[in-house]
Amino acid sequence: GAVVSQHPSRVICKSGTSVKIECRSLDFQATTMFWYRQFPKKSLMLMATSNEGSKATYEQGVEKDKFLINHASLTLSTLTVTSAHPEDSSFYICSASSSRDSTEAFFGQGTRLTVV
């Protein structure tokens, strides 16, 4: 199957700082990338959908100024958590697909963010 690489896998940052998470599709062109968030023992919640070269579409309740998403190329999307606070501590996962009708969403390995 296709490979999606997410980096870093774990990050600890101080409250008030910003953290950037990268999501790369290694062997296919990802026209669409999705960012999810998962709290402990909870399901994944879609945060936003990004299409290459256009602005991301955020789900209701997700602050676009706090969670900055950039999808500058067909192989790279980034999520930047700005001015992080302890409540932003979570597991962030990206997924990528090569088309709107893709029958499979390929997930990155996830990033465990801890804000102290």
Place this chain on the structure above:
Amino acid sequence: GQNIDQPTEMTATEGAIVQINCTYQTSGFNGLFWYQQHAGEAPTFLSYNVLDGLEEKGRFSSFLSRSKGYSYLLLKELQMKDSASYLCAVRGGADGLTFGKGTHLIIQP
């Protein structure tokens, strides 16, 4: 809106069969996915159904009834490594997936 229901936890015996049900009410439907997720890891793809019926893939099978808003994941010949959370997810009108809360499956010897 989207609503996906699946049992919170199930227990089964090694070597047996278990069926995990999922019901959904969504504003659109463009496919139902099942994922396996071990603690602290990203989900891994198990199956995809967009038409009614049964899809079989080795020890795993998935069934869909669109008229009933119902799917199940069937796991046969259970192994200890099958202990994980199983997530039902629906792709509605939007591109992203809406996930159920997951079913934590415990396999006992």
